[in-house]
Amino acid sequence: MATGTSKVRCSGCDKEKRRVVKCDGCSRLFCDHCLPRHHQELSEELDEIETSRNLFRQALNEQIQDSKNHLLIKQIDQWEEDSIRKIKQTAHECRHLVHQHTAEHIAQIEVNLTKLTDKLKETRQENDFNEIDLNELKNALTKLTKELDEPPNVSIKQEDTALIKQISVVVSP
Numbered sequence: 001m002a003t004g005t006s007k008v009r010c011s012g013c014d015k016e017k018r019r020v021v022k023c024d025g026c027s028r029l030f031c032d033h034c035l036p037r038h039h040q041e042l043s044e045e046l047d048e049i050e051t052s053r054n055l056f057r058q059a060l061n062e063q064i065q066d067s068k069n070h071l072l073i074k075q076i077d078q079w080e081e082d083s084i085r086k087i088k089q090t091a092h093e094c095r096h097l098v099h100q101h102t103a104e105h106i107a108q109i110e111v112n113l114t115k116l117t118d119k120l121k122e123t124r125q126e127n128d129f130n131e132i133d134l135n136e137l138k139n140a141l142t143k144l145t146k147e148l149d150e151p152p153n154v155s156i157k158q159e160d161t162a163l164i165k166q167i168s169v170v171v172s173p
Helices: 034-065 071-126 129-149
Strands: 020-022 029-031
Touching: 029 034, 071 129
Parallel strands: none
Antiparallel strands: 020 029
């Protein structure tokens, strides 16, 4: 505090005063009239900081409570949906090809079975057969049974190429 006969200029009112107090925070000099106003300004600034802190706390609480709406979670959810859609589409296309080939294969077996049935009827009607004829008929039936159980030229192939893009979470230090 400055005292005596000399006067010092107040930082608040810009008037020459004999009695002033130095603020430890900003090192400016204030008269008795301006010092409470300076303290009020500081108090208002503290209020603004508290309000900002409260808004930040509210935003943090909302994010904690509703982490599903976090942008990164939404991106992961979208990747999951896209990947599942691609997998389902590929599975659907593969099933369609298997059904299509199976239908063609069964149609061919039907044709061959009809031929075998006709051959059996003819053999029975003519009543002229021997062990060689019976073996040929058995072999033809065995071949048809095997073709039905194991369709030729159809298998499942898994490739090492990625159907979906792999994602990962990168946490920076």
